Amino acid sequence: MNAEASAAGFASGYESGLRDGACEYLVRHLQPPAPLKRDSRVLYIPQGFEGIDQGIIEALRLTVREVYVADATRMAEQAALIRPDWVLVLNGLHVFPANHLQQVDTVRSLGIRTAIWFADDPYVTAETMYIAPRYDVVLTHELSTMQMYRERGCTKVVYMPLGVDHNRFKPMAVEEKYRSDVCFIGQAFWNRVEIFDALVPYLKTRKVFIAGGLWERMKRFKEMERFIRLGWLPVEETVKHYNGARVVINLHRTTEAGKDNKNVLNLPGRSINPRTYEILACGTMQLTDQREDLPHYFVPGLELDTYANTVELRNKLEFYLTHEEERRTMALRGLRRTLNDHSYLRRLQQIGEVLGW
Template identity: 25%
Template sequence: MEGYSAARWMVCGDFINPTQPLAWQCASALERLGVTVLTANTEIRQPRVNQFIKKVGKSLAKPFGLKQTLSERFVRDERATIERHLQTQYDRFQPDVVLVIRGNHVAPALLTAWRKDGVKVIGWWIKDLKNLDNFLRDQPFHDLNFCIHANIRHPGIRYLPAVAVDPYRYRPLPEVTKRFDVVFVGIHTPKRREYLRALTGWHLGIVGPGWRSRFEWRDRVLFSAVQARTLYGEALNRFYNAGRIVVNINQWEANEGSGVTLRLADVPASGGCLVSEYSRGIEEMFTPGEEIVSFTSPDELRERVAFYLAHEAERRRVAQAGHARAMRLPTHMDRMRVLLEAVRNGAE
């Protein structure tokens, strides 16, 4: 075989959640680079009846102190199902390279067996630092290790950001009416709720799971702002275009380390004015105050939003500069070329 650009790659990642398309984007980029790709899902689509049974089972077990035990049993069963699925896919495809987009667990026993077959295994950590210990623990089971956090100084781990521009998916739509003052996309967390409460008084649009749970229905402002549980593809691009400002709030705290969400590229690519919570690594891609706007607290978020809603010319200038900068960011093909080159060098 001449190099690894002609190799067979098995990409293991979350191919089930359409709101998190990174795994699909990486697989598509590899295919455009001439690689034969198999997509292997590391998540399970749970039927609603199974979700209901799990929920009821844990509720019944709680008074007896068995909720944790039952939860662990469910996790073990799910992982066993995923491992059987991955091994079946592996046996049928016989890959030369396995890329594990981490944050998604693949059992060390599987990785060890695959490496014994002469397969190159790549681990790429794309989540925040909270569970990074899991990746460090599994590092010896990969031939190559990559991480999105530039501040991780660990032997054998290379820095590779996941943020990349996808002009096929995100682009300006001048015909879309700006229906919202502010839009936000992301799963509900207490931190995000606190920040978005600082934006009461403006027309807010929210998309994401958890915002209409039984715990949030009393918060009428945020509850009424929810537009959908999930949006993806063209619908998500249109939603970004429907906001005068798009807010990004990280799930992690700024002092927990570096790392940026994929929205850092997606929103400016769509032509939106991005107001993003600051985290280390932003400056590598955008200039805060020029191409995006940053904040570090709920009060600062409210201050930034108030200013840019009141100054349309400034808001448009930031959006235009951000879009121009986003178009110069690396693409997913560029990110995958780094992996191709690393595998090729490792094979020589």
């Protein structure tokens, strides 16, 4: 028994060392050069998305001459004081004050250009359809909402995918307590509950980590309770669990109107979520459900893999958990692609070109 445990520990340590060393090499050798700063002054209004806002702020500081950050409640006040060239707002939802749109009108009346970057599309069309027309430029990561914004009177609508903050989501060595065969972190929306309930017989045979709210909705919650951490998981912990997982599942939430969302227009989900980038930025193998624009950003079957239904997900989990070299190689390809193409620095350079900073 001791010999078997020792051999298993050695094998696990050997595989972890291979992965950590390869990730470190890629991170060191794929650092992009600092771009020339554009001669613009930008006031940024964060949404409060910890995994996104800081990445955008740090990228802005490398992209433009002057960057200011203000709370949404003081947007108009700070814009009048600073007189930036542009006010860039992330999302404009949830924590934004009741007078948000009146503040936008005030900013525009000062001759200051405004842009909003929607990160929750298409799940909140009940609100964004009224917010978007008040801005000069609308950026959205979701293909399906673009025509809707144009029909609402928005004169400039730009498809702008999200990205990843490589200072937060990155490869790292982690303690044993963060290691798992299969990991999923996110809210238990009903489509996720259905799939994970169906996977219970397989997942019970593996070391699993699931985190997020509402997982009590599962019919077979009691059978999986020991694997589930209920409630919000801090970003720092999320990164460690991604790094410790052999496979991370990505499952986009349902867009069906009334099912855990405010997508009153029932627009489809065509674009990938930020989790797609964040998982791969940790140097971890990802299995994701399919979205139309995924092949524009990653090569399925090479840099990550996809599944169309629960049976295919279960079969691919088994394959990658029993084929270590294939799993590790795919994870490293995904990391390389993410480092090269999907940083917030790259996105802010694209935004700067679009907005003419």
